[in-house]
Amino acid sequence: MKILLLGGTVFLGRAIVDAALAQNHELTLFNRGKSNPELYPDVEQIHGDRDGGLDVLAGRQWDAVIDTCGYVPRHVRESATFLADKVDHYTFVSTISVYGDNNIVNMDESGPLATMADETTEQVTGETYGPLKVLCEHAAASAMSGRAAQIRAGLIVGPYDRSDRFTYWPVRVARGGEILAPGHPDDPTQFVDVRDLGSWIVKVAAEKLTGPFNATGPDYRLTMGELLHACQQEIGGEATFTWVNDAFLVQNGVGEFVEMPMWIVQEGNAGFSTVNCQRAISAGLTFRPLAETIRDTLAWANTRVDYGWPRTLKPEREAELLKAWHQLA
Numbered sequence: 001m002k003i004l005l006l007g008g009t010v011f012l013g014r015a016i017v018d019a020a021l022a023q024n025h026e027l028t029l030f031n032r033g034k035s036n037p038e039l040y041p042d043v044e045q046i047h048g049d050r051d052g053g054l055d056v057l058a059g060r061q062w063d064a065v066i067d068t069c070g071y072v073p074r075h076v077r078e079s080a081t082f083l084a085d086k087v088d089h090y091t092f093v094s095t096i097s098v099y100g101d102n103n104i105v106n107m108d109e110s111g112p113l114a115t116m117a118d119e120t121t122e123q124v125t126g127e128t129y130g131p132l133k134v135l136c137e138h139a140a141a142s143a144m145s146g147r148a149a150q151i152r153a154g155l156i157v158g159p160y161d162r163s164d165r166f167t168y169w170p171v172r173v174a175r176g177g178e179i180l181a182p183g184h185p186d187d188p189t190q191f192v193d194v195r196d197l198g199s200w201i202v203k204v205a206a207e208k209l210t211g212p213f214n215a216t217g218p219d220y221r222l223t224m225g226e227l228l229h230a231c232q233q234e235i236g237g238e239a240t241f242t243w244v245n246d247a248f249l250v251q252n253g254v255g256e257f258v259e260m261p262m263w264i265v266q267e268g269n270a271g272f273s274t275v276n277c278q279r280a281i282s283a284g285l286t287f288r289p290l291a292e293t294i295r296d297t298l299a300w301a302n303t304r305v306d307y308g309w310p311r312t313l314k315p316e317r318e319a320e321l322l323k324a325w326h327q328l329a
Contacts, residue, residue, distance in 0.1 A: 007068030008035040015198025064205035073135035080143030097130035154216025155191040159300035170298040173231040182263035185225025
């Protein structure tokens with residue numbers, strides 16, 4: 001199969017390339033050539049900007065296109081329209097943030113979608129990210145006359161993840177000592193290894209599947225307590241966990257999900273990490289063992305020399321919070 005990949009080769013794009021090559025597909029990369037340009041020297045690469053620069057793709061045909069970098073509806077609409085007669089199928093990487101109500105448990109693809117008052121905005125913020133992705137989904141499906149799949153990905157983790165949201169935990173457990181664990185150990189959590197998602201996205205394109213798919217995991221209920229225990233089991237060491245409740249973290253201004261990785265206040269967000277992914281699982285999405293994701297993520301993280309962890313909880317901040325928590329006892 002001939003695949004056109006729109007996007008970079010930093011994280012998910014990289015996993016898609018690796019999966020496509022492993023499955024002997026013929027691949028063309030279209031991006032600006034700024035991220036890891038040294039990768040994949042034997043793969044055809046066409047450099048350009050999707051915002052007004054699609055003409056470099058004229059006169060070509062592919063079996064499928066995979067769009068990993070569509071955040072603005074205008075860009076997706078222009079890309080899908082331009083490629084509609086050049087490809088048979090369009091796979092658009094979306095997000096579970098398209099849903100408008102995080103309090104619905106076991107949300108499937110029929111759940112209510114997020115909206116925003118000004119649909120002309122192209123500024124991507126925490127508030128507009130989900131609604132813009134909704135409009136991007138609609139743009140791709142409309143331009144392709146339904147020949148499109150929308151991959152509503154959850155938290156994507158694993159090697160080369162620069163967000164640090166999952167990576168923080170194996171690294172923190174490896175450092176040992178008393179660890180601030182957020183919320184309650186029975187709080188649910190969901191994520192998908194980038195390599196599992198990348199391989200499945202290639203399968204979606206190859207089989208020309210259509211419609212929306214929630215794509216996160218695992219295929220069982222996983223809690224934060226079980227995740228941290230799995231990190232400790234895989235890594236070893238002398239780490240201990242002190243569970244600190246939502247109210248304390250909020251009172252002390254701890255940032256959700258990023259500063260305190262993978263933590264979100266449960267009140268009003270009961271469905272955030274309980275998304276129903278059965279449609280994707282039935283369509284072939286599989287998950288490697290959690291221990292493998294933990295092990296490989298830590299191994300990659302250890303290659304980042306003198307990394308400053310700019311987004312996540314700093315050790316001194318963690319120590320201050322733990323001290324304040326213990327003083328309440």
